[in-house]
Amino acid sequence: MKLSAKVEYGVRAMAILAYYCQSGPLPLREIADQEGISLKFLEQIFPDLRRAGLISSVRGARGGYILAYPPSEIRVGDIVRAVEGPIVPINCLSESEKDPYCHRKEACLTRYVWEKLRNRINEVLDEVFLDELVDLKPAQTVN
Amino acid sequence: MKLSAKVEYGVRAMAILAYYCQSGPLPLREIADQEGISLKFLEQIFPDLRRAGLISSVRGARGGYILAYPPSEIRVGDIVRAVEGPIVPINCLSESEKDPYCHRKEACLTRYVWEKLRNRINEVLDEVFLDELVDLKPAQTVN
DNA sequence: TGATAACCGAGTTAATTGGTCGGGATTAAA
């Protein structure tokens, strides 16, 4: 029941991007140095975020990445799903072709717990927007 | 963001155990056959459930396992934590010694999302009791 | 033209997962 390092770094990087969203494009090098994350590893994460339409890239010298939307419109859930794919807490819930299809769907006693779990995870991640992370809303109380 | 097969089987097995909780001890062989799970794999899961105090075992011929409490008092969350350990959706939340301690605790922008996520996961899993799974409460609507 | 930076795909290493295997200890029943 863990998120990958990719997700952790992805969310952290997006928070940085949100923080500097007024300036021009921010190169990965900056983020890598500031957060102590391997540049090469970041380079592997960012294409996913771009393909998901959350950021856009500027190539060449003085290039970098910028948010495709204001921080107040980007949900943590968007980021998580962009880098990890859809949230599926247990294989039998998977809709994808390659996964072993669950033939016990109707009979399965436990299925409904996993559905509930999946929904709640998506909900909580979608409740939080990038602007909340970057100090614009302080005094965050966990609940 | 996936639960292990151990957890999936563990919860299914516990549901069976709840279903037959009026009869005597149920051998793993029964559960394995009924659910199509490898006996040897189940044998690896059940000690965790016993150590957590959720079931008790009866050794020898005509032995098996029985719930340590009525189904209405056993939470799915108890089972999950018994076989997978505490729910920690991201490493920097870990309290354990061996994990790399997070030195950014206070400064970390993202920490509070992960805390919120961890709390919600525990909540939803603790809302569901074994008796709900075994048909005693039908018409389950996911929400 | 040279430096910067995104882009791409393949390779590597270590850990985890999802099992299997073989046997030992305990107990009820024949």
Next chain:
DNA sequence: TTTAATCCCGACCAATTAACTCGGTTATCA
């Protein structure tokens, strides 16, 4: 007292995944 059922335990193993790393190519600016 033997036998069969059952839990119990630890070792082993193959496949997958995670978390990087490496070596380069392409685009852009100064």
